[in-house]
Amino acid sequence: MSTPAPLPVNPPAGRPAPDVDAPRRVLTVPILMYHYISVPPPDADKYRVDLSVSPDMFDQQLAYLAENGFSTVSLYALLEHLSIGAPLPPRPVVLTFDDGYRDNYENAFPLLKKYGFIGTFFVVSDFINAGRPEYMTWDMVREMAEAGMSIESHSRTHPDLRGRSFQFLVWEILGPIEAITHHTGRRPHFFCYPAGKYDRDVIAVLESVETWAAVTTNPGRRQTLDTAMTWPRVRVHGGGSLRDFARLVN
Numbered sequence: 001m002s003t004p005a006p007l008p009v010n011p012p013a014g015r016p017a018p019d020v021d022a023p024r025r026v027l028t029v030p031i032l033m034y035h036y037i038s039v040p041p042p043d044a045d046k047y048r049v050d051l052s053v054s055p056d057m058f059d060q061q062l063a064y065l066a067e068n069g070f071s072t073v074s075l076y077a078l079l080e081h082l083s084i085g086a087p088l089p090p091r092p093v094v095l096t097f098d099d100g101y102r103d104n105y106e107n108a109f110p111l112l113k114k115y116g117f118i119g120t121f122f123v124v125s126d127f128i129n130a131g132r133p134e135y136m137t138w139d140m141v142r143e144m145a146e147a148g149m150s151i152e153s154h155s156r157t158h159p160d161l162r163g164r165s166f167q168f169l170v171w172e173i174l175g176p177i178e179a180i181t182h183h184t185g186r187r188p189h190f191f192c193y194p195a196g197k198y199d200r201d202v203i204a205v206l207e208s209v210e211t212w213a214a215v216t217t218n219p220g221r222r223q224t225l226d227t228a229m230t231w232p233r234v235r236v237h238g239g240g241s242l243r244d245f246a247r248l249v250n
């Protein structure tokens with residue numbers, strides 16, 4: 001009788017211990033930052049318009065990535081490459097979605113599946129717990145996790161985390177880790193700073209609860225292990241053309 005194969009674990013059960021080459025590894029992978037994937041309402045202000053990529057444009061962007069040989073990868077893959085040199089597919093790109101809007105499930109998720117792509121979704125646990133209709137439900141989040149999407153933390157209530165007490169930071173940071181683990185069966189290890197704001201205390205608490213890397217709104221595309229708590233991203237502006245998008249990933 002053969003031993004049953006171990007159950008697949010995604011994300012990996014433990015953080016890969018960095019090897020001797022780890023301090024020298026540098027990646028330049030675009031971590032794209034999206035928010036809404038929908039046509040903004042007619043009364044939307046300029047901020048909402050800028051944060052909204054239409055489903056049609058998102059479809060075109062994914063088609064562009066597919067036709068030009070890009071592979072979508074998770075933040076786990078970046079971390080594994082930087083830590084132990086695990087190979088990455090050709091032309092890697094990370095797709096991240098902030099805030100957990102319901103249109104991510106309704107519009108982005110079907111298009112990602114159409115192209116066989118994956119995304120990383122940073123959710124705000126209390127917004128989901130409150131059942132707010134503009135945000136995804138736990139059922140939606142679970143379905144996406146089971147389809148291979150990464151569900152990661154964007155804090156409990158989306159506050160500015162700078163200058164806060166230790167107790168407050170633990171409440172904001174630990175809560176969503178427990179909630180996401182409970183609802184998806186997968187323990188998140190990445191964090192997205194609400195409004196891109198952070199300080200040394202925030203980073204210390206994140207590291208103390210096994211956060212492996214965190215993304216900011218700082219522009220850039222250079223990742224090292226040393227800078228894992230402040231990885232930059234590439235903002236995809238609403239209303240941009242496909243040519244603008246091509247410039248972001250090339």
Ligand SMILES: [Zn+2]
Pocket residue numbers: 098099154158193194195
């Ligand atoms: Zn946010």
